[in-house]
Amino acid sequence: MSNRDAIVVENLTFQYPDTETPVLKNIHFTLKEGEVLGIIGRTGSGKTTLAMCLNRLVPTVIQGNLEGTISVFGQDISQRSVADMADKVGFVFQEPENQLSQMTVEEEIAFGMGNLGISREEMKYRIQETLKQVGLEGFEKRSPLALSGGQQQRLAIASVMAMRPSIMIMDEPTSMLDPRGKNEVYDVLRKIKTYGMTGVIIDHEVERMASYCDKILVLDDGEVIMFGTPKEVFSELTLLHEMEMNAPQVTELADRLRKELQIDVGSPITVEEAVKAFQIVSIK
Known part of the structure; x- marks a missing residue:
C-alpha cells in the first residue's frame, strides 16, 4: 500500500439551496492510495x-x-x-438500472471508454478482461x-473498472440485492485492491465492511463522529x-458476554477473529 495521499478533505461544508442548515459540516479526513474507506x-x-x-x-451538477x-x-x-x-x-x-443504457453488455462496458477516447483494440481487451474479473464472461x-x-450491479462496476479510474466510489451497491447478490458484488469489490485502486464504499453491511475496509468513517447529522480502522470504530459500541x-454481530455478542457473563473475548470484528478469541478462552 502506498504512502501517497489519494483523497484529502479539509473543512468541507456543503449546504443545499433553500435549506436552513448544511448537510455536511466541517468534514476532515485523509485516505491513502490503495486503501478502502467505508462510510x-x-x-x-x-x-x-x-x-x-x-x-x-456536487456542486457542479x-x-x-x-x-x-x-x-x-x-x-x-x-475547478474540475x-x-x-x-x-x-x-x-x-x-x-444499477439507472446507470445502464446500452443494448448489450459489451456495449455497456465500451460506452464509458468511448467517451475517454480509448482505442478500439484496447476496448476489446478491457471488455474481456473486466468481464472475467466480474464473472460475466459469455454475457457479451x-x-x-x-x-x-446482482449481475446488473457487477456490470455497472465493470463499466467503471474498464475506464481504469484511480478511485472507485460505490454508493450502497448492495442495498437492492438479496444475500446471493450481495455476496456476488462483494466478491468483485475485493478485487479492486489487486488493481491498486482506492475505494470508497457507502453501505449498511457492517460485517462485510469490517473485513473489507481499511478505514471507517461514521457520519451523523453531517459531521464526522469517528474515523479510524474498523477495529477502532466498531469497538466503540456505546457511541x-x-x-x-450496530457493530458487526460478533462484536455485539462479545460485548454482551463481557457484560452479562464476565467472559472477556476482546472485541472481535470478524467471524475469523471471534473463532480465534473463543478458542483461546476455551483453552484457558
Missing part, C-alpha cells in the same frame, strides 16, 4: 452528498454552497468538471435488462448505539 451513518447523515463531492457531481477543499492525488479539484474527473474517480450508483451479447440484480447503529 456509515443513519439515513440523511450526508453520506451520498459527501461521495458526490469527491467526483464533483447538484448545486449548492460548498466551502473547504478536496484534493485528489495532490490536486485541488475545485465531472467529465474532467471521470478518468480519476469512478462512481457506481445504488440502483446479452441485454443488461435480462440480467439479475454507535447512541447513533442507532
Whole structure:
C-alpha cells in the first residue's frame, strides 16, 4: 500500500439551496492510495452528498454552497468538471438500472471508454478482461435488462473498472440485492485492491465492511463522529448505539458476554477473529 495521499478533505461544508442548515459540516479526513474507506451513518447523515463531492457531481451538477477543499492525488479539484474527473474517480450508483443504457453488455462496458477516447483494440481487451474479473464472461451479447440484480450491479462496476479510474466510489451497491447478490458484488469489490485502486464504499453491511475496509468513517447529522480502522470504530459500541447503529454481530455478542457473563473475548470484528478469541478462552 502506498504512502501517497489519494483523497484529502479539509473543512468541507456543503449546504443545499433553500435549506436552513448544511448537510455536511466541517468534514476532515485523509485516505491513502490503495486503501478502502467505508462510510456509515443513519439515513440523511450526508453520506451520498459527501461521495458526490469527491467526483464533483456536487456542486457542479447538484448545486449548492460548498466551502473547504478536496484534493485528489495532490490536486485541488475545485475547478474540475465531472467529465474532467471521470478518468480519476469512478462512481457506481445504488440502483444499477439507472446507470445502464446500452443494448448489450459489451456495449455497456465500451460506452464509458468511448467517451475517454480509448482505442478500439484496447476496448476489446478491457471488455474481456473486466468481464472475467466480474464473472460475466459469455454475457457479451446479452441485454443488461435480462440480467439479475446482482449481475446488473457487477456490470455497472465493470463499466467503471474498464475506464481504469484511480478511485472507485460505490454508493450502497448492495442495498437492492438479496444475500446471493450481495455476496456476488462483494466478491468483485475485493478485487479492486489487486488493481491498486482506492475505494470508497457507502453501505449498511457492517460485517462485510469490517473485513473489507481499511478505514471507517461514521457520519451523523453531517459531521464526522469517528474515523479510524474498523477495529477502532466498531469497538466503540456505546457511541454507535447512541447513533442507532450496530457493530458487526460478533462484536455485539462479545460485548454482551463481557457484560452479562464476565467472559472477556476482546472485541472481535470478524467471524475469523471471534473463532480465534473463543478458542483461546476455551483453552484457558
